Amino acid sequence: TQLLEQSPQFLSIQEGENLTVYCNSSSVFSSLQWYRQEPGEGPVLLVTVVTGGEVKKLKRLTFQFGDARKDSSLHITAAQPGDTGLYLCAGSVGTGNQFYFGTGTSLTVIP
Amino acid sequence: DTGVSQDPRHKITKRGQNVTFRCDPISEHNRLYWYRQTLGQGPEFLTYFQNEAQLEKSRLLSDRFSAERPKGSFSTLEIQRTEQGDSAMYLCASSPFGISRNYGYTFGSGTRLTVV
Numbered sequence: 001t002q003l004l005e006q007s008p009q010f011l012s013i014q015e016g017e018n019l020t021v022y023c024n025s026s027s028v029f030s031s032l033q034w035y036r037q038e039p040g041e042g043p044v045l046l047v048t049v050v051t052g053g054e055v056k057k058l059k060r061l062t063f064q065f066g067d068a069r070k071d072s073s074l075h076i077t078a079a080q081p082g083d084t085g086l087y088l089c090a091g092s093v094g095t096g097n098q099f100y101f102g103t104g105t106s107l108t109v110i111p
Numbered sequence: 112d113t114g115v116s117q118d119p120r121h122k123i124t125k126r127g128q129n130v131t132f133r134c135d136p137i138s139e140h141n142r143l144y145w146y147r148q149t150l151g152q153g154p155e156f157l158t159y160f161q162n163e164a165q166l167e168k169s170r171l172l173s174d175r176f177s178a179e180r181p182k183g184s185f186s187t188l189e190i191q192r193t194e195q196g197d198s199a200m201y202l203c204a205s206s207p208f209g210i211s212r213n214y215g216y217t218f219g220s221g222t223r224l225t226v227v
């Protein structure tokens with residue numbers, strides 16, 4: 001059973017378009033993280049959100065943590081080919097000794 | 112210290128053989144994690160160390176799997192009597208001690224295991 005569900009599973013868009021990736025759960029998380037992973041490499045941390053309703057921006061990427069801390073979204077503005085990769089959300093429960101990863105969204109940005 | 116290092120990057124083994132992977136975390140990081148990732152899926156938790164103590168193990172970690180972190184520095188993950196279903200990317204991550212929710216993992220590049 002996957003604790004975190006991500007949608008869509010696959011996304012292919014043209015360069016310059018905007019997109020949103022969703023991460024949903026029925027569980028409440030003490031914190032939630034987003035990672036990007038390229039083929040053959042480990043995931044790389046993008047952001048951590050800990051407060052319900054929190055919004056963080058990283059250049060063209062905007063991350064939001066749901067008010068109830070059960071869901072999160074990642075919005076990319078004007079996508080570029082370098083944004084291509086597998087986007088993973090990961091949540092920690094309680095004291096957060098481990099993070100549970102979502103199913104991932106595979107993004108392809110076509111030049 | 113350039114990050115989390117894993118060795119080997121790739122391992123092909125015959126079914127039934129034993130394999131061992133090594134992970135060298137960031138030196139200041141007390142916590143070390145092993146995850147397994149199959150194609151098209153997110154990483155699945157296997158086990159977690161704080162210093163040399165193994166504090167948590169997943170149900171995924173059958174009795175064929177064992178992990179050690181003898182001196183609280185590097186860690187090894189051994190799989191005995193490998194099966195084809197063990198084929199996956201094995202990822203190691205480390206994080207500093209503290210309130211875990213405030214820290215992200217730093218992952219290594221992983222060891223890709225193929226059991227033939």
